[in-house]
């Protein structure tokens with residue numbers, strides 16, 4: 001059984017990006033600039049955005065963090081988005097999700113210039129992805145594909161079962177796994193909350209991608225011996241023994257599933273670090289697109 005080390009892979013990719021950035025700067029080009037908009041004080045969002053800012057430093061990027069309180073109006077947010085679209089120094093930006101309930105998330109996503117949409121959430125980028133055209137791939141699916149590529153995991157002709165149908169992970173990763181590409185060329189089944197007998201379907205998978213946000217959902221009896229398991233879950237579970245007061249829990253019962261697998265991503269240290277890396281790859285690409 002092989003542990004797929006997302007932390008080490010992400011670290012190697014960030015070094016590759018940093019070297020490319022320094023070469024660009026030496027050639028007289030400006031540093032890539034990523035901006036992030038953070039609304040409110042959700043603990044998960046605060047952590048993600050802090051990691052994104054730190055990753056920018058590691059990659060030699062410039063970063064800007066724009067913060068607003070949770071009572072920000074949709075009009076104010078749209079004004080910020082318009083400002084970022086118009087700012088020639090900003091190569092790419094993200095609006096951290098989730099947004100407060102009074103804001104129409106799709107209205108914000110669709111106001112982002114697709115050329116600066118390094119999250120890959122705009123319908124133009126989602127559409128281009130599903131057609132297999134050049135685009136900004138959304139960060140978590142792109143990170144999963146990159147892990148499969150770097151660990152040379154065979155996907156061609158395999159049965160991949162995706163658990164979860166979110167716009168951010170389930171739908172796009174299913175689309176990428178079925179694409180005529182390497183990694184890709186898999187036969188994909190998507191399971192979700194309305195799927196009967198999920199366990200029976202998951203048991204037939206060569207590759208399981210679990211993205212439902214339900215800690216320990218995938219148990220050993222659901223896993224075919226030799227399967228590859230990608231765990232996208234990052235649920236915060238209260239844990240008094242931790243300084244933070246919580247621990248991150250994946251969607252897979254790692255302890256009992258890992259011995260059965262040919263390869264598995266841990267939580268933390270699997271898909272999570274790769275997600276931020278994908279954002280850095282997209283931001284560098286956004287800067288290069290302007291060359």
Ligand code: GUN
Nearest residue numbers: 094095096097098119139
């Ligand atoms: N919330 C959870 N994941 C993401 C992400 O990849 N991008 C943004 N903008 N918000 C998120």
